[in-house]
Amino acid sequence: MNSIKKPGVNTVCTHVGEIEDKQFKGAISPLYMSSSYAYENVDIKRYPRYFNTPNQEALCKKIAMLEHAERGLIFGSGMAAVSTTMLAFLDKGDHVVLPKTLYGGTYNFVTEEFEKFGIEYTFTQGFSEKDFTNAIKQNTKVIYVETPSNPLMLITDLKMIARIAKEHGLVTMIDNTFASPINQTPLDFGIDISIHSATKYMGGHSDICAGAVAASEEHIQKIWHKAKNLGGSLSDYTVWLLERSMKTLALRVKAHNKNARKMAKWLDKHPLVASVYYPGLPSHPDHELAKKQMRGFTGMLSFELIDSVDADAFMNALQLVKQSMSLAGVESTILSPAKTSHALLSAEEREKQGILDGLLRFSVGIEDKDDLIADFEQAFDAVGKEQLQKLLS
Numbered sequence: 265m266n267s268i269k270k271p272g273v274n275t276v277c278t279h280v281g282e283i284e285d286k287q288f289k290g291a292i293s294p295l296y297m298s299s300s301y302a303y304e305n306v307d308i309k310r311y312p313r314y315f316n317t318p319n320q321e322a323l324c325k326k327i328a329m330l331e332h333a334e335r336g337l338i339f340g341s342g343m344a345a346v347s348t349t350m351l352a353f354l355d356k357g358d359h360v361v362l363p364k365t366l367y368g369g370t371y372n373f374v375t376e377e378f379e380k381f382g383i384e385y386t387f388t389q390g391f392s393e394k395d396f397t398n399a400i401k402q403n404t405k406v407i408y409v410e411t412p413s414n415p416l417m418l419i420t421d422l423k424m425i426a427r428i429a430k431e432h433g434l435v436t437m438i439d440n441t442f443a444s445p446i447n448q449t450p451l452d453f454g455i456d457i458s459i460h461s462a463t464k465y466m467g468g469h470s471d472i473c474a475g476a477v478a479a480s481e482e483h484i485q486k487i488w489h490k491a492k493n494l495g496g497s498l499s500d501y502t503v504w505l506l507e508r509s510m511k512t513l514a515l516r517v518k519a520h521n522k523n524a525r526k527m528a529k530w531l532d533k534h535p536l537v538a539s540v541y542y543p544g545l546p547s548h549p550d551h552e553l554a555k556k557q558m559r560g561f562t563g564m565l566s567f568e569l570i571d572s573v574d575a576d577a578f579m580n581a582l583q584l585v586k587q588s589m590s591l592a593g594v595e596s597t598i599l600s601p602a603k604t605s606h607a608l609l610s611a612e613e614r615e616k617q618g619i620l621d622g623l624l625r626f627s628v629g630i631e632d633k634d635d636l637i638a639d640f641e642q643a644f645d646a647v648g649k650e651q652l653q654k655l656l657s
């Protein structure tokens with residue numbers, strides 16, 4: 265590894281950070297489950313909740329390099345990463361600006377917990393420069409964004425956010441989960457801190473719950489200090505599994521990108537589909553912006569069926585594609601945001617955000633595209649045959 269100056273992304277995924285097995289010369293990082301280590305000095309006291317066991321440190325190197333960051337930290341869940349990072353930079357009396365279309369868990373964290381910490385917040389309605397600058401107040405410390413957004417895959421201009429933040433002396437954070445570091449490296453655009461639910465693309469097999477943060481040494485120090493107090497560290501066994509998963513991250517994400525692009529195009533032409541939301545489609549309102557800041561457009565897309573086709577019946581008719589709350593696994597999954605992730609919003613608020621009852625969020629897996637299309641075709645046949653015949657006659 266030392267012989268390679270600038271490893272490519274697949275080499276980073278496969279090798280960076282790996283622990284050499286000096287004892288047996290095994291091919292992969294050994295797993296160190298010790299929760300207790302001999303005292304080295306005041307600076308190095310190894311302990312799982314200090315986020316510095318051998319396996320944690322190894323995996324953090326890989327994540328940092330993938331995010332083009334100086335350092336990384338891994339957590340017990342995406343929400344542990346989100347909450348610890350926010351609380352590291354927001355004190356009593358501070359204010360944060362965030363878009364309204366946040367991931368549900370983050371929205372709940374802000375609206376249910378901030379008041380008791382004395383932290384103020386403003387949700388922006390949209391994603392424009394005006395939306396963000398109008399929300400900034402005297403005591404604003406942080407701008408927090410999520411792009412692409414869930415479920416409509418709307419794009420926030422990262423360069424613009426970084427510029428606004430610089431003008432006002434603010435720290436910027438992004439939830440980079442949907443894009444993954446393969447498709448988007450926000451620090452390249454001046455964003456300070458990139459956060460992930462590693463439960464999604466990084467883990468990628470729907471069997472790990474974890475979180476990650478990548479940033480400068482200085483910012484990570486600050487987050488680490490809060491993390492020790494809050495205690496959201498990840499078990500080393502799961503760290504080791506996550507390292508294994510991430511060896512194929514670039515391969516997987518490229519396969520997700522390719523399948524999603526093909527499925528988006530196919531759905532876009534289908535007579536029973538009213539609209540498709542995928543930033544890789546030229547018809548998406550943010551396509552040009554997405555091209556500027558993303559290398560690929562992810563495996564996530566949403567689509568709306570025409571009014572006369574029942575979305576629930578359609579989902580139930582699918583056989584290969586399963587209904588599931590989570591996303592970004594190698595298997596394709598689908599859900600109704602109005603009934604699940606966004607069920608707690610009022611119907612009026614959902615309509616304002618463009619999340620209609622017939623909208624379906626599709627996490628496109630890595631199965632063969634033709635099999636996905638065959639499954640969709642048989643489901644459309646099962647629930648929309650009459651409508652299809654009417655439309656085609």
Ligand SMILES: *Cc1c(COP(=O)(O)O)cnc(C)c1O
Nearest residue numbers: 341342343367439441461463474
């Ligand atoms: C799942 C998710 C989270 C929360 O992650 P957990 O691992 O479930 O705690 C945060 N942000 C986004 C965008 C997510 O999809």
